[in-house]
Amino acid sequence: AQSVAQPEDQVNVAEGNPLTVKCTYSVSGNPYLFWYVQYPNRGLQFLLKYITGDNLVKGSYGFEAEFNKSQTSFHLKKPSALVSDSALYFCAVRDRSGAGSYQLTFGKGTKLSVIP
Amino acid sequence: NAGVMQNPRHLVRRRGQEARLRCSPMKGHSHVYWYRQLPEEGLKFMVYLQKENIIDESGMPKERFSAEFPKEGPSILRIQQVVRGDSAAYFCASSGRTGVEGETIYFGEGSWLTVV
Numbered sequence: 001a002q003s004v005a006q007p008e009d010q011v012n013v014a015e016g017n018p019l020t021v022k023c024t025y026s027v028s029g030n031p032y033l034f035w036y037v038q039y040p041n042r043g044l045q046f047l048l049k050y051i052t053g054d055n056l057v058k059g060s061y062g063f064e065a066e067f068n069k070s071q072t073s074f075h076l077k078k079p080s081a082l083v084s085d086s087a088l089y090f091c092a093v094r095d096r097s098g099a100g101s102y103q104l105t106f107g108k109g110t111k112l113s114v115i116p
Numbered sequence: 117n118a119g120v121m122q123n124p125r126h127l128v129r130r131r132g133q134e135a136r137l138r139c140s141p142m143k144g145h146s147h148v149y150w151y152r153q154l155p156e157e158g159l160k161f162m163v164y165l166q167k168e169n170i171i172d173e174s175g176m177p178k179e180r181f182s183a184e185f186p187k188e189g190p191s192i193l194r195i196q197q198v199v200r201g202d203s204a205a206y207f208c209a210s211s212g213r214t215g216v217e218g219e220t221i222y223f224g225e226g227s228w229l230t231v232v
Contacts, residue, residue: 004158036223043120043207043225044159090158102147102211103172104221106158 002027002095006107013081014115021076021110023091033074034092034104035065044090050074061085081114088112118143120224121190122208128230135195135202137227141210148191149221150183153205165191198231205229 003026013019025031032051036044048059055067065076074091088111092104121140129135141148147166151159161175165185173183180198185191195202209223 034220041226041228043122044223046220046222049220102149102164103161103175104149104151104159105161108156108158 004107019081025093027095032094038088122224137193138190139208145210149209
């Protein structure tokens with residue numbers, strides 16, 4: 001079985017400061033990892049994904065994430081937060097192999113608030 | 117290039133009525149997924165379909181819920197005899213291929229079902 005943990009329900013950060021949204025995962029094999037963002041009453045927008053290769057993945061809107069296999073983590077980061085980054089962020093994992101490998105398993109989400 | 121299209125965006129049903137949610141995948145995509153988001157929770161996988169085939173419905177409630185993706189037309193998620201607990205956001209997603217090099221799944225804007 002695969003699972004995702006986002007240990008923080010909410011993260012507050014001042015505008016212009018760096019931000020980190022944490023994610024750890026559990027899969028039986030090797031993972032595909034994804035970050036999505038959801039604005040109020042909207043769908044999920046794809047931000048970035050890790051498939052293989054470089055552990056640092058760059059995505060949309062200046063976000064990046066670092067895959068750490070030993071810590072089974074995939075934290076989302078941005079060097080300088082914007083008020084417009086305030087939203088709900090979801091980490092998701094998909095096992096590379098085995099039955100149900102197409103299923104995305106999501107964390108419960110982290111609400112990011114960027115304070116002007 | 118249109119994304120995943122869902123309608124209706126908002127739907128109100130009385131207990132016992134039927135709800136039908138429609139989803140047109142992104143152009144060129146032939147794989148459709150339905151997820152449900154309950155308040156204060158992440159997304160939960162419901163069903164995965166290809167044209168005229170249900171591949172995996174392991175996340176669907178055993179009763180009252182059904183899904184189809186006909187040869188022509190959108191995918192339909194059908195909920196019969198709705199109850200208050202069915203109130204949720206239902207998201208459709210699509211992808212071009214499955215399980216190949218971490219194919220990205222793209223989400224629609226969601227259909228918000230309220231049962232009164």
